Amino acid sequence: MRYADGPGVAASIEVAADPARVWELVADIGLPARFSPELLRVEWLDGAAAPAVGARFAGHNRHPMLGEWRTVSQIVELVPGRVMAWCPMDADGRYGEPSADPAAAMATWRFELEPVPGGTRLELSARIGPGRSGLTLAIERWPDKEEAIVATRLAELRAGIETTLDGIRALAEEPRVPR
Template identity: 65%
Template sequence: MRLAEGPGVGCAVHVEADVARVWELVTDIRLPARLSPELRRVAWMGEADRPLVGARFEGWNHHPQLGEWRTVSHVVELDEPRVFAWAVTDADGRYGEPTLDPARCMASWRFELEPEAGGTRLRLSVRIGPGRSGVSLALDHRPDREEEIVAFRLNELRAGMEATLRGIKSAAE
């Protein structure tokens, strides 16, 4: 898979709780920071204190190979209680020119919920790009290993997503 193709990955879990309870958890932007191996802290920006299309939140991340960095995420889709999606931008220019444009995001994330067998089917997915990210930095140094680098990053993201989903499932049940 090539970075220009917008590679992505998704995971799903069945949660023995109703959609309303799961929705409450996935729209608490602070929760993933307690569950993810990479995301450390999250805070709403401006007047926002809950998800609304156009609302923004800051995230502080840490990765063993990249160190620490800040992102600004933009809520791009909200269909309560079914979809919560956001685009992550590089406001500080850590990976290239600074941007707050969701169309030039580093990654797009999406929770999807649907009733299933007395509980909720919860999906979490991510798509890398089209903006620059840590993957871009790695490719700057090793363009000949693009497919390996992209696959490695997708595996890291999958592991983090699985941890997040396990944590949400545990909190909901």
């Protein structure tokens, strides 16, 4: 498995909650930071306040091997109640030339919801590349270990995805107190 192939990982979970409730949680761009081992915080940019195609937000991240960094993500697909996808980009040029082009994103992330009997099937996926990232720096340093580097990163992403999905399910399934 090579970086240039755009490898990815996905996990899904069944949530005993209405899709509208699950969507309410998924559409909160800050929510994954509550559960992710890497994403620390998120804020909207350019006056945006809700998901829309083209809306941008900053993500602040930390990894034990790379330290802390910021990405700027752009929502590239949105079907309210069903799909939200975004691409984090290296707008600050930490890993090479600065980029604000989703076609050169460091990754593509995607939530997908599907109604199922008794609730919602929620999938979260990530595809790495094609743009430069901390992963490309490691591969350039140890090109003979590219497959192991990519496999390790995909395992990290899968663990973070599963933790995030479990957290969303727990919140969605909590009894809601009427206001």
